[in-house]
Amino acid sequence: HGLGHMMGMDVHDMEGLGQIHVGFDEETRPNLEQFGTNCLRMxxxxxxxxxxxxxxxxxxxPALIDEWRAKGLHKDFINYEKLETYKDxxxxxxxxxxxxxxxxxxxxGKDRIPYHPKDVEEFMKNN
Known part of the structure; x- marks a missing residue:
C-alpha cells in the first residue's frame, strides 16, 4: 500500500502520471526489486x-500470507509463526x-481521529 503519496486538486489525481514519476525523482528512485521499497508510493x-x-x-x-509462506518468501523479514496470530x-x-x-x-481537514491508545479508548467509550 505504501505510506502516502502526493496530492493534486483531489486525493488521487496525481496517480495518472505514474507514481514512479510523481512520488520519486532521480535522487530517490526506489529499487523495485527490494522487498518493501517496491510498494512505496512516495x-x-x-x-x-x-x-x-x-x-x-x-x-x-490470509491467501497472500499462505502463498508467501509456502514459497519461503521474505523469511528474513517476516516471522510467519507470529503472523499466523494476525491472519483474522x-x-x-x-x-x-x-x-x-x-x-x-x-x-x-477539520477533525483528526485519535491516535494514542488512551484517546482511542476514550473516543470508543463515548461514541
Missing part, C-alpha cells in the same frame, strides 16, 4: 508547499492529508 525529498497523504497502515491478507485481524489504515510548511507540516 520517496521524494519534501519541499515547502507539497501536499501529501500520510497513511500508515497494515493489512493481513483484517487491517487498519489511518490517513491524514498534510501541507508541508517551511518548518514542519500542517494537518489539513
Amino acid at each position: 520517496g521524494r525529498r519534501l519541499q515547502e508547499g507539497f501536499v501529501i497523504t500520510d497513511e500508515p497502515g497494515i493489512y493481513f491478507i 485481524f483484517g487491517g487498519i489504515r489511518i490517513e491524514d492529508d498534510v501541507l508541508i510548511t517551511k518548518d514542519g507540516c500542517r494537518f489539513l
